[in-house]
Ligand code: PEP
């Protein structure tokens with residue numbers, strides 16, 4: 001493993017800090033990425049994004065090409081959704097994150113600040129090579145049945161093909177437990193921190209799969225060393241077209257934002 005680029009650049013001074021406008025992601029910074037699972041309409045996205053921006057979030061997520069388990073579930077607004085992301089991005093002066101699910105979509109991603117590669121595509125190697133060539137910041141989500149080594153080797157595919165701004169995301173893995181949607185692999189955070197120079201964030205929404213787990217999972221990840229969270233926030237979770245049961249409201253997010261910052265700063269100031 002040691003001949004690999006990723007595993008050899010792991011000293012403090014080598015840590016990657018990614019800059020998205022005025023936001024720094026990685027080492028010494030705690031990043032919040034929040035927004036609805038899916039962009040459903042201009043009103044829904046604007047309402048949620050503006051509430052989050054008011055709280056202090058500058059990087060907003062919103063899926064438009066949705067990798068759904070059932071072909072009968074809402075598949076996303078696609079091109080129309082990209083237009084909404086672009087429009088609200090300008091209106092609110094925010095950065096936007098959305099998932100790409102096919103190389104055919106690449107031309108639509110010019111205005112997208114961070115490209116998400118979802119859990120289901122983590123080991124789609126030809127896809128990774130093509131996305132890397134765009135040289136845009138990427139959130140690479142861990143596949144739900146993939147080991148840490150496999151996860152990091154997928155990041156290596158991006159790195160050696162030209163993409164250096166990679167944010168790793170632990171989003172829960174499949175275990176025998178069925179009380180939660182997935183099991184957040186909290187141990188992956190310190191291990192990945194030891195092995196690599198890349199920032200790692202967690203997704204408390206797709207891991208727990210339940211709105212009330214978002215808060216405890218997010219806060220506990222901070223002590224484990226997480227560099228941030230990507231969390232699903234919806235203005236009306238009960239009527240969300242996807243993942244409503246794991247989405248929190250902008251109001252609940254305010255409390256999470258305040259306390260996560262408190263814990264992160266305490267940890268930083270006290271060198272914990
Ligand atoms: C998502 O972020 O909406 C998503 C589908 O995530 P994952 O790829 O982790 O399932």
Ligand code: MN
Nearest residue numbers: 037232242243
């Ligand atoms: Mn989702």
